[in-house]
Amino acid sequence: MNYDALLWLSFGGPEGPDEVMPFLENVTRGRGVPRERLDEVAEHYQHFGGVSPINRLNREAIAAVEKELSAQGIELPVYFGNRNWRPMVEDTVARMAADGVRRALVFPTSAYGGYSACRQYDEDIARARAAVGADAPVLVKLRQFFDHPLFVGAFADAVRAAHAELGEGAGSRTVFVAHSVPVSADAAAGPPGEGGHRYSRQIAEAARLVAAEAGIGAYDVVWQSRSGPPQVPWLEPDIVDHIDALHADGVRAVVVCPVGFVSDHLEVIWDLDNEAAERAGELGMGFARAATPNADPRFAELVVELIREHICGAPVRKLSHFPAAGETADGAPCAPGCCEPVRRPS
Incomplete structure (x- = not known):
């Protein structure tokens, strides 16, 4: 066409x-x-x-x-x-x-x-x-x-570079980060009984793929940039709270990968390069942030x-079994009612 x-x-x-x-x-x-x-x-x-x-x-x-x-x-x-x-x-x-x-x-x-x-x-x-x-x-x-081999490969190389920045023997923990959303909004993604469209599952899958490509066995998936009233549950833990928990467990350094972002949005450079890095510094922990892939x-x-x-009918390349929602001959179109906005109290 x-x-x-x-x-x-x-x-x-x-x-x-x-x-x-x-x-x-x-x-x-x-x-x-x-x-x-x-x-x-x-x-x-x-x-x-x-x-x-x-x-x-x-x-x-x-x-x-x-x-x-x-x-x-x-x-x-x-x-x-x-x-x-x-x-x-x-x-x-x-x-x-x-x-x-x-x-x-x-x-x-x-x-x-x-x-x-x-x-x-x-x-x-x-x-x-x-x-x-x-x-x-x-x-x-x-x-x-999120599961395309070029996307995964770019992040994997960025994670390797961040670990190299801290150096061998730093005892670094890899932490994948994405923008938090309300728990109810995440649960609303995808048709009933099918979580493949769900944001949190896709983030977890992308983190798994990047970690495997980078040769990393142990890692965490956490969240950032939550907003809204405190009584509304959002995906947790928050990155800064998680750095506190890692420090309490004796972790000496952290590599943070903003796997939920394609470029250095302001939330990346504020929440990670400022707030998270500052907290790690206060605790005496090493900190390195992996680059986003758009460059x-x-x-x-x-x-x-x-x-x-x-x-031209190029093959659809994917590294996971999750549906690739979108309008391609081999893709999975969104189901009616998929990812509806959550109704907010009036």
Whole structure:
């Protein structure tokens, strides 16, 4: 089937101090997040001059994908749109329509299932097409890739490099980290009786695959960046609490791998490079953080391979038995009701 373009669809982030609060209001609209919590998170952004690295990292990754497409002889322009901040996906899809794009693939910058990581991107696509109207291009989302060998390989090499940074004999424990979600939201992922779409299971599987590739036998899977009222259960333990527990058990150093992220989102550089690293330092523990994969050449190769599954029937490469939700001939389409948003108290 012919496609005219690729839409690179991401979360978005502020690129100046005056953009921080409007961006956070977009992110939390309708969620009842108190103003004091927004002010607290805003301070994290202001710590870095009010600039999130995510847009820059996306542009760099897009440039690498464009280079890889050209190297493989694939003519496919790449457009960039965000859910929460400029360039907004509605504006990007309008530009695509004006440019004559009729059918496009969509790469969402998340490897996993779940509401925020997967289904919400479907909602972004539907909202953007509705905003453009009858002239909107058909948009086909690429599949999840948490168990793709290129994704796993990039993280495995990053974990090895982090261990090498601490040196042999450091007694380092490997800890895989992903963004926490409410327990109820995680339980809502996938059709009844099938947990393959469940975010926490996919994170655990990705961690297992990376650890095996890196030759690591013992590791932990923990969470970061929880928000919301304290009475609502979220996936635990938190990374900082886990560092405390490791120290109490006599662990002398920790290698942290942000396996739930494809690039250095602000939450990676704040929650891990600042808060977790600081706590480890206070306890006298060695600390090293594995790199995220988007700067690795294999990430661009991965995106182009996902594209080739659609445009020339390239085989679907996976390292697990979990369903690869997404619109491919060999993939598993999402079931009705999969990853529904959790209803919040009014």
